[in-house]
Amino acid sequence: MSIHIGAQAGDVADTVLMPGDPLRAQFIAENYLENAVQYNKVRGMYGFTGTYRGQRVSVQGSGMGIPSISIYAHELINEFGVKKLIRVGSCGSMQKDVHIRDMVFGMAASHDSGINDRRFPAMTYAPTADFELLEKAVAAARSRDYTFHVGNILSTDTFYNDDLELWKQWAAFGVLAVEMEGAALYTLAAKFGVQALTILTVSDHLLSQEQTSSEERQKTFTQMMEVALEAAVS
């Protein structure tokens, strides 16, 4: 048992998918995994372990934002021996050619979080995806003809910003999309010598203000899950 995950050693697979929403974790367990068993209910941050194509895979809600995912990633790696962590989430596009419903793979994750600034005083660390997982996700998306983009994402601490124009500076330097967790996941994976990847679907567009309907989100979610599970078990 760890502080935030009420499971026993061995209850969690080596590979964990991490949606932000714990109810998404339940949905993934019920619809994509076989023989899924719930191992965590603490704080409603559900976690399940089942199998996908005969291989053990877990799915653990991360909550929203860098502090929350940092707690779960830290405990999964250090208390349960997890070796591969794949975040599956949504993002807001900052680029006109990154469309709503497209997939984005975070090759790197810029951030505006104070956590890494305190870790690396007067230095800048570049949180980076695991290349092997990224290659597998790209291959899975390409073979299915899914539309995807690979590049720099922004992990922000603030969903509601005081300065509504601030994102444009990131966009001007090629950042594809904004979300709230990837940079922490990459930093902790690097610190503890494990593999991590962030796979996102574009749910809203900062330029056009477009948003996806819940039906559309379900369809693109299905594509993202196929890619994430392929990367997880291949």
Ligand code: HPA
């Ligand atoms: N900002 C931050 N996180 C997000 C967004 C956004 O616009 N869309 C989806 N996750």
